[in-house]
Amino acid sequence: MLEELKQKVLSANLKLVEYNLVTFTWGNVSGIDRDKGLMVIKPSGVKYEELTIDDLVVLDLKGNIIEGKLNPSTDTPTHLYLYNKYPDLGGITHTHSVYATSWAQAGLDIPPLGTTHADNFYGPIPCTPHLEMNEIKTNYEYETGVIIAKTFGTRNLDPQKMPAILCNNHGPFTFGNSPLASVEMAKVLEIVAQMAYQAYGLNQNTNKISQELLDKHYYRKHGETAYYGQPRKES
Amino acid sequence: MLEELKQKVLSANLKLVEYNLVTFTWGNVSGIDRDKGLMVIKPSGVKYEELTIDDLVVLDLKGNIIEGKLNPSTDTPTHLYLYNKYPDLGGITHTHSVYATSWAQAGLDIPPLGTTHADNFYGPIPCTPHLEMNEIKTNYEYETGVIIAKTFGTRNLDPQKMPAILCNNHGPFTFGNSPLASVEMAKVLEIVAQMAYQAYGLNQNTNKISQELLDKHYYRKHGETAYYGQPRKES
Amino acid sequence: MLEELKQKVLSANLKLVEYNLVTFTWGNVSGIDRDKGLMVIKPSGVKYEELTIDDLVVLDLKGNIIEGKLNPSTDTPTHLYLYNKYPDLGGITHTHSVYATSWAQAGLDIPPLGTTHADNFYGPIPCTPHLEMNEIKTNYEYETGVIIAKTFGTRNLDPQKMPAILCNNHGPFTFGNSPLASVEMAKVLEIVAQMAYQAYGLNQNTNKISQELLDKHYYRKHGETAYYGQPRKES
Amino acid sequence: MLEELKQKVLSANLKLVEYNLVTFTWGNVSGIDRDKGLMVIKPSGVKYEELTIDDLVVLDLKGNIIEGKLNPSTDTPTHLYLYNKYPDLGGITHTHSVYATSWAQAGLDIPPLGTTHADNFYGPIPCTPHLEMNEIKTNYEYETGVIIAKTFGTRNLDPQKMPAILCNNHGPFTFGNSPLASVEMAKVLEIVAQMAYQAYGLNQNTNKISQELLDKHYYRKHGETAYYGQPRKES
Numbered sequence: 001m002l003e004e005l006k007q008k009v010l011s012a013n014l015k016l017v018e019y020n021l022v023t024f025t026w027g028n029v030s031g032i033d034r035d036k037g038l039m040v041i042k043p044s045g046v047k048y049e050e051l052t053i054d055d056l057v058v059l060d061l062k063g064n065i066i067e068g069k070l071n072p073s074t075d076t077p078t079h080l081y082l083y084n085k086y087p088d089l090g091g092i093t094h095t096h097s098v099y100a101t102s103w104a105q106a107g108l109d110i111p112p113l114g115t116t117h118a119d120n121f122y123g124p125i126p127c128t129p130h131l132e133m134n135e136i137k138t139n140y141e142y143e144t145g146v147i148i149a150k151t152f153g154t155r156n157l158d159p160q161k162m163p164a165i166l167c168n169n170h171g172p173f174t175f176g177n178s179p180l181a182s183v184e185m186a187k188v189l190e191i192v193a194q195m196a197y198q199a200y201g202l203n204q205n206t207n208k209i210s211q212e213l214l215d216k217h218y219y220r221k222h223g224e225t226a227y228y229g230q231p232r233k234e235s
Numbered sequence: 236m237l238e239e240l241k242q243k244v245l246s247a248n249l250k251l252v253e254y255n256l257v258t259f260t261w262g263n264v265s266g267i268d269r270d271k272g273l274m275v276i277k278p279s280g281v282k283y284e285e286l287t288i289d290d291l292v293v294l295d296l297k298g299n300i301i302e303g304k305l306n307p308s309t310d311t312p313t314h315l316y317l318y319n320k321y322p323d324l325g326g327i328t329h330t331h332s333v334y335a336t337s338w339a340q341a342g343l344d345i346p347p348l349g350t351t352h353a354d355n356f357y358g359p360i361p362c363t364p365h366l367e368m369n370e371i372k373t374n375y376e377y378e379t380g381v382i383i384a385k386t387f388g389t390r391n392l393d394p395q396k397m398p399a400i401l402c403n404n405h406g407p408f409t410f411g412n413s414p415l416a417s418v419e420m421a422k423v424l425e426i427v428a429q430m431a432y433q434a435y436g437l438n439q440n441t442n443k444i445s446q447e448l449l450d451k452h453y454y455r456k457h458g459e460t461a462y463y464g465q466p467r468k469e470s
Numbered sequence: 471m472l473e474e475l476k477q478k479v480l481s482a483n484l485k486l487v488e489y490n491l492v493t494f495t496w497g498n499v500s501g502i503d504r505d506k507g508l509m510v511i512k513p514s515g516v517k518y519e520e521l522t523i524d525d526l527v528v529l530d531l532k533g534n535i536i537e538g539k540l541n542p543s544t545d546t547p548t549h550l551y552l553y554n555k556y557p558d559l560g561g562i563t564h565t566h567s568v569y570a571t572s573w574a575q576a577g578l579d580i581p582p583l584g585t586t587h588a589d590n591f592y593g594p595i596p597c598t599p600h601l602e603m604n605e606i607k608t609n610y611e612y613e614t615g616v617i618i619a620k621t622f623g624t625r626n627l628d629p630q631k632m633p634a635i636l637c638n639n640h641g642p643f644t645f646g647n648s649p650l651a652s653v654e655m656a657k658v659l660e661i662v663a664q665m666a667y668q669a670y671g672l673n674q675n676t677n678k679i680s681q682e683l684l685d686k687h688y689y690r691k692h693g694e695t696a697y698y699g700q701p702r703k704e705s
Numbered sequence: 706m707l708e709e710l711k712q713k714v715l716s717a718n719l720k721l722v723e724y725n726l727v728t729f730t731w732g733n734v735s736g737i738d739r740d741k742g743l744m745v746i747k748p749s750g751v752k753y754e755e756l757t758i759d760d761l762v763v764l765d766l767k768g769n770i771i772e773g774k775l776n777p778s779t780d781t782p783t784h785l786y787l788y789n790k791y792p793d794l795g796g797i798t799h800t801h802s803v804y805a806t807s808w809a810q811a812g813l814d815i816p817p818l819g820t821t822h823a824d825n826f827y828g829p830i831p832c833t834p835h836l837e838m839n840e841i842k843t844n845y846e847y848e849t850g851v852i853i854a855k856t857f858g859t860r861n862l863d864p865q866k867m868p869a870i871l872c873n874n875h876g877p878f879t880f881g882n883s884p885l886a887s888v889e890m891a892k893v894l895e896i897v898a899q900m901a902y903q904a905y906g907l908n909q910n911t912n913k914i915s916q917e918l919l920d921k922h923y924y925r926k927h928g929e930t931a932y933y934g935q936p937r938k939e940s
Contacts, residue, residue, distance in 0.1 A: 105349040368915070
């Protein structure tokens, strides 16, 4: 069942190790089959080097386990909420990568300081507000999804426009149209977070990138006017 | 004698290298057989790449060498004091890993700034007070064990509740119910120390994690209410 | 066509990975055949591990594609402008290496704080001013070349005298008399940028290297008075 | 001639790469045969991966080349001055390792903040004053040796008591009773420099290690009272 998607989810989870984004079991990637309405996610607390395709857990979008003998990631309700909320979302990655998590622990948006940021993120990468006490005590992982969506909503964003967000005092979630795309974005975020950390160390009053340069770099890689990459466009 | 424990202690010492926690010989792991009342520890100053199972030193809990031709780690009296003090303790690791040691050199507790911390440590990771002059001159390594236990006592902690501590101007000790568990905690501590260092670099006034979020993350991994990891619990 | 140059350009692009200067496809190296008036450059958005010699793109100095099926790097107009401007220039490298980019994002020259800098760069490594809005909107990559040359001109520099420059809010370009020389300079720049970042972290008021020490180190490696390296000069 | 010493010097130079202390050719190790009064040193500007035993250069203590076809390291006069000055010195290493060099660029001694420092260095690691203009212009590398010895003299130190020093705006030299011992000390210095950099980032007012703890750690590894390492001492 869902062998192709499961292979993609397995492969994307293993990229977490290759990209040096995880320590021990601190991360997970999921993917979705929109036609069947099924999500595939890493099981909870299983080491990446021991992870096999049969360990992955398949759930429907109400959270019922359809296949798999193991507990799904504890973050499963966050993933489910976001897949339900955003019909175009195809993959979600959660890590505790050290630079992105440092920004989350500092409780700050990552400001757009350069073109590396602008190539990938159109504006500041949001850091969510704190969850309320009752939201933490009741359905914490579900409420994590809710506050991500609320934060996007307040800022007129969504995972298509902004493929990364920081949960305050916690860590990053990244998004893509596939499991692989979401884990690649987790790597991009980590590098962007490191650069911004270091740039602020050098100059706390540095100027953010101008709107024009942000537009230029973002739109040379995204949308109809994009001209980065292949195949060559006929002029 | 104690072949199984010695194998575990050897294997845990080699993890120090795999986890990038040591330079040269600056670290040691021990384990204990509670039934026999014997501790196994790395010999002093031996390189990890040359370390064999026969190099390990077996001592009773009074510090008498029972087996082994080499000097045990100079930190042996610290380990012995702690095993005597805490009957549930199963493994101890000492390193000079760079981020944890930086906090020890700064003389500061590591504050709980995020869920990576809360998943593993229930509150600030303590930094001990300075030893007194006479404690350093006489039985220094023993007194190091004493001040660790005193610091835990003052804060109503023990190695079960708080599996890491920083010795002021020195470095970390970490604890577990096995040698491997203690060395894994040394890796966790190092990552948590790096994240906290970086988060403070970004925002010295950042909020500590809320009590609710600390509770949530700690208790989803520890104790009777834990629901992280395997096997799946029947609902 | 240009097989030897293409091999050099391919090899230099692969050095970006070996020297740990790039993430994903974020960098490019070009070379030039001055006799034929042709430039060879990496195609846009192709992964280094999949890059073959046949993927490289050959252009004349007006920007016409002479050979190659793929789009050249989007930064091609920057490279072309600089090859046209500086007749002695033999290789250009562009990266988003993390420390050099952090200085670019901070909008600061890298000051000459030590002999590692002075061995390679005769004075501060310039950071360009911001581009104007219309320069960004129209012919952005061409204007990037223009502002590099303007910045060099204002400071009485050129790529021979100063083989690196930082584009404000963007990242570094480095220069050499060959593709390999330019990518080696990208590595040198990254290390120099890390050292300067850390030195400022320790002492914001540290003295720049004295003019005499700058002269000594630069000229023991460059020009007629150089005495570093091989072959041995007869005394 | 001197095959055994040359093998040791070659091996120690290759450790620079293994210990991640050098970029390109930025470092050198030498050794000495005191009986014959001959020094062996790395040639100038030769890559470590291409370095063979026949490339090494043998000089007498007046600086005459006795064997070898290549130019010796440009830092040769510094090494010679120090071997002449300190009859017990057996090996010298010079690097531009990034953390130690950052302290040199900051123009600061590395203060003793912890036991990692105290295990190896009895007090602050000195940073030399700046060289005078005429010292730089005339016999720069010789004068570098002079100012190292002057700095040691002013502080009542020598390479036995303090096996590392930072040349202001330049980088570190480390010392040992063999080439290998000096390069191991270069690695120790780099880690100590990183820890002190990070500890100051956390707490600029942190206390230096107490005299008692400094004594304890230094003398448990050095001198007649040492009890760290092997072989086991009879009690």
